[in-house]
Amino acid sequence: MEEPPRIPKFRLLKYPFPLREEVIRNMEFMDAFYFSTLSKRSKRLVHNAKYPVISIDFMFETNSKDDRIRVATDDDLLNISLSDSNVPPVRYPNTFDGLKLASLINEPSDDYRRKLSAHLLFLFHFKEVSVHIERNIEHLHDLFLWSIRKTFHCIFVWPTRSISMKPEDLQFVLNSLESKTYCLNFSLDDSNYKYRESLGCENLDVDGSTQWLDTDDFLKRNPQMKELYIDDLPGKQVNDLLKQWINGKVIDLKNMYFFNPAGYPDEVILDGIVTMETKLTEQQAKNRLEDLDDGDNMVDIQRKIDGQFATVIFSPGGCFVEISHE
Template sequence: MEEPPRNPKFGLLKCPFALREEVIGNMDFMDAFHFSTLSKRSKQMVRKARYQIDFIKFRFEENIKNDRIEVKIKNNDWLKISMSDSNDPPVRDPTMIDGLKLANLIDEPSDDYRKKLSAHILSIFHFKSTHVHLERNIEHLDDLFLWDIRKQFDCVEVCLSRCDDISPEDLQLVLNNLVSKSYLLEFELNDSSYKYQKPLKYCESLDVRGSCQWLDPENILQRNPQMKDLNLEDLPGEQVNNLLKQWINGEGIGLESMGFEISWYNGIDYPDNVIFDGIDTMETKLTEEQANRMIVIWRHRGRTVDIQRKTDGRFATVHLCHSGCYVWMWHTKFFRNIMQIRSVPKIKKTVVKR
């Protein structure tokens, strides 16, 4: 009696590592994910293949039912995975992949499917940039299913709606526990007297919108010596002046730019005598063409001057206009490229009379 034909086995496990890595690296994201759930060995294979992905963002929405993971996969396509609370009814966005179903494919114990799925994705794929986006108040770290998995990110965004505000305690909970290279913060604080004075560990870029009155700018460059880009909206002119002086007096060695934008609805302005009070300014060394290459803001009517640090003699260019105050430090690679631009002499046309 003939034996029934056996199902052919998937032979990738027997292939040389270089070939396995090439095959896995050319899989689609979901194919690689499903392959990683077949066994412990397949999971290790995907991890060792170092499958590269540009971007992942964990979004905690205003309504917990809309929580999701967004992944930028190949060809600039976006993949969205629903991560709503497992206690909610299983009504999920049909345009998203159901995270609960994906988590059920992972043979690992967990009391929260979101933690299990997030841990699996972060362990097998290699992301160039990992972001967290918060649109609701986080009163307890347990509200962040990421907390038990990862505490350091490339960017943390806290963007609450105008009708919501945040307490100093909740703000400290986020800023003191989620370590990030970059912060984008837009919210209102419910305590106008509170000032945040702690250093933001590892922060290289800080962008505060809406209201920055909760942030104490005094000695902020000293508290955050690794800071490269600082952008604060609607900062009072006297505090802008203070920050310029902090840089002039030697703080912020690695600082590359500062921006102090004025929101259109605020109606305030930055007078020259306030911004440059007690600061020695000089005519900018930039040509008009070099200045125009810097940024579109430069084309607005305003005043452009250079300032110099007292400690090492480095220069920075300050542009003051109706939309705000913008500062660029000369030691950056971008600025060095700008300085290499020379104005092209205009060729005088000769008119031949006939």
């Protein structure tokens, strides 16, 4: 009897390196992951191909059973469950079981989450790597992620309003990790605590409780700061930050946004500050601040060391400082 013709095998590992890279970069994300678990050589091949991915977000949810990794590619958004449960959360579409995926990785580990996360971070070229903390984690020092990576593009700390964060947990996040951006929205259980160290970030967004943030010499301690967004900061502290910019050294700060539903009195914000008519046109201001209303008050201030101007804009929503002019 005549045997049926055999389907020729696609021997990817025998192809020239540039072709192998191109094939891998055109795979679906999960196909590239599965391919990487076949052997050490296939794992290295996916790594060397620098498979581009938009972002990976480590989500530590209000309920730990819903912890997950969220991956955004050019074509899809998928979730990988980090719960010990074999049943992925049904509220997240396109969810893969992290425990099963980790079982495919032939590497020893006492924590499947650490093994899976390390494998993903090694394999793929993520443009952004972020962490979302939406609950108090009792043992931050033992959290698996910190032993894998200490530098991130953004760290969000948003525990529920019913939970107060401990100063030592805040210190750990800000001192042990590096991030370009911190988005912090929480209440602290110690109203007298002040964080007086350098943040090391370029962008800071503080909502909720702000009393923990020591603004004395803030710009001197954080010369790399580019954007500052703070809600409900007392007007005297806003005034002090403006004076720090006026009297300080040259830094790359682009803007400072101070949000306050009640607005800020001009006489408090500009107390002891020399002002002049703004060089920023109303249209330029509107282009940079979408919710600017006609008639919002605008004045310029000037940095002493180099004469750079900044425009201070007063609106019902707060006080906004635009430093870079066109």
